[in-house]
Amino acid sequence: MRQNSVRKEGARQRAPHASDHGWDSTRHGGDDGPDASSGSGGEPPEGNGRHRRGTGGAERPPRRKRRVLRWSATILSVLILGTAGAGYLYYQHLNGNIETDDLNLGEHRAPEPTPNAAGQTPINILLIGSDARDSKANQKLGGAKETFGSPPLADVQMLLHLSADRTNMSVISMPRDTLLQIPKCTDPDDGKVYAQSGPRTMTNESLGRGGPGCTVATWEKLTNIHINHFMMVDFAGVVAMADAIGGVPVCVDRNIHSRDSQGHGSGLKLKKGTTEVQGKQALQWLRTRYGFEGGTDISRAKAQHMYMNALVRKLRENTGLSNPNQLRKLAEKATAALKVDDGLDTIKKLYDLSAELKKVSPARTTMTTMPFDYAGARVVPKPGDAEQLFRLVRDDVPLDGKGRKKPAAEKPSDDPAAADGEIAVQVQNGTRSTVEPPVSGRAGTVAQLLTGKGFTKATPDTTTALAEERTVVRYPSKELEGDAQRIAKSLGLPLSSAKKSTDVSGVTLIVGADWREGDAPPKPKKKDDRTPDSADALSGSDKKACMKVDPNFTW
Structure with missing residues (x-):
């Protein structure tokens, strides 16, 4: 059995x-x-x-x-x-x-x-x-x-x-x-x-x-x-x-x-x-x-x-x-x-x-x-x-590296954003990384920054410390996409940083490890689509690949 x-x-x-x-x-x-x-x-x-x-009645x-x-x-x-x-x-x-x-x-x-x-x-x-x-x-x-x-x-x-x-x-x-x-x-x-x-x-x-x-x-x-x-x-x-x-x-x-x-x-x-x-x-x-x-x-x-x-x-x-x-x-x-x-x-x-x-x-x-x-x-x-x-x-x-296409132009949402003062946005601290602890109070600081920009319904989540490499705006459903893009745009982030996710219940700004200080997230670098050298890539057509043997295990 x-x-x-x-x-x-x-x-x-x-x-x-x-x-x-x-x-x-x-x-x-x-x-x-x-x-x-x-x-x-x-x-x-x-x-x-x-x-x-x-869920059937028969015993499995x-x-x-x-x-x-x-x-x-x-x-x-x-x-x-x-x-x-x-x-x-x-x-x-x-x-x-x-x-x-x-x-x-x-x-x-x-x-x-x-x-x-x-x-x-x-x-x-x-x-x-x-x-x-x-x-x-x-x-x-x-x-x-x-x-x-x-x-x-x-x-x-x-x-x-x-x-x-x-x-x-x-x-x-x-x-x-x-x-x-x-x-x-x-x-x-x-x-x-x-x-x-x-x-x-x-x-x-x-x-x-x-x-x-x-x-x-x-x-x-x-x-x-x-x-x-x-x-x-x-x-x-x-x-x-x-x-x-x-x-x-x-x-x-x-x-x-x-x-x-x-x-x-x-x-x-x-x-x-x-x-x-x-x-x-x-x-x-x-x-x-x-x-x-x-x-x-x-x-x-x-x-x-x-x-x-x-x-x-x-x-x-x-x-x-x-x-x-x-x-x-x-x-x-x-x-x-x-x-x-x-x-x-x-x-x-x-x-x-x-x-x-x-x-x-x-x-x-x-x-x-x-x-x-x-x-x-x-x-x-x-x-x-x-x-x-x-x-x-x-x-x-x-x-x-073959067949890469130019990135498509960012497309604004078909759903228009609400007025800035009507967009409810929660701010979470995602500044923790594998090598650095989270920046204390970062969610509150950025929530105040958004309030100063007219997003008066911005509130900090002081109970959550996440690890997010890059600052991102998440939203749970299509009807909130426009609101999320509006938050991203107000901070100088690309529209692509607004991402749909079932992990959130409303528009949520996660302040990433790339924005540990300052009043604005760093400008995104030009997208690099090269495979990192550290990934040690091997092509499936490489018939000459040969494993190197430790001299202590040879005969």
Whole structure:
């Protein structure tokens, strides 16, 4: 019977560790555990029950405990379903393999993007991987016996953005130990409420606070990017699917053996040059931290990016997928390994999504890592650069620099603004940043400034201290758009700084970290649509990419 591994209460606390910047299956600095290389694959537990949330009278079957891995197998699953038309022969059976969970467990959603001139909108998919140890087959692949059955952590998180016009695709990886604020989440199964966390909570704890929907809510709170779907896959699934396609080419610049004297490491052992990895060896590549130059989660993410790019190229060429039996086997393994939101709960929905993804060539696929700064043994989003990357995705700007269009002229609202003295506006203090505390009394100061400009209904909210990088005017509905734009214009802000949001109940001016002092916000700089260098972008067409090996892990 199916049970969801994310339903364990609470999130286990972890002591900081200077080397703790990768997915460690031991959860305490060991990459994969001393016995990580002893397994020889493994199949997911049998069963094809479906989990669905709802209000019907029938008792829902409990979800099977399932161990989820990472983006690589997730993307594999989607693209395979687009390649394997034979999967339709087993339509109902394959549908029964797919597990579902709720998309967003938070109280608010990021606004949906505005359609382009052709009426198209982007698709954003959050790819989540957990380090849970909840089945014998998966634990054999992952090691860390002392953590068997403990709450999972979302140790791999990648946001896949498919552009509105389907010409390009971007991926943002977030380091698992990023410190941020996890929003309030409610578990719909048992009603347990997880209060909003402190501002310096590791992002990977979100999964244990009600399920993958809380991880989605955390991303939306941080990035203000509307997420359409999430996907998760287990360890055994990635091994089986890698076998089914006959391997993925990866490269190292010297011989590598990921194993130290204490037994830490994935066990990956490869010769210099390019090797087709599959099965357990493919899993080792995706999990390796010890052995790649730097030895951090950042190095591991780079290796994952290379694997994903090579995987997509191979699938597009249909290499290794030469007969119907092979395709059916792959479709079977892919669907059995998947956990998705209700919007992707059938083969047809997955097939349709895969058809959209396949429209993008590898040359227009860009892999990035969220820009970050170190905060002790952890990391925080890099001021300026991280928001720049998020904005490019929100604005559907291609990260490869191709096909960028001139920004459209700002359009005043069709709804006229009320008289200045009739516009009720609340002022909030959003001057706190990752490196500076909020400026005391800032909301009151700016509210007085607005009153002096004739906005006599401006009032400060002295109970709220937010973190907003740039000053913004938010409004909840179309009929208040004109009022919000009028406030923005009176302060010399661009009309685009007036943004619709369900987080507010009326026109709300949030004084950002860019306006910590003075009587006017700084003039906005000319919009820069370049991808930050700190995002470490990698093109999907780069066939020469090769991982650098730490000399201490060569042979």
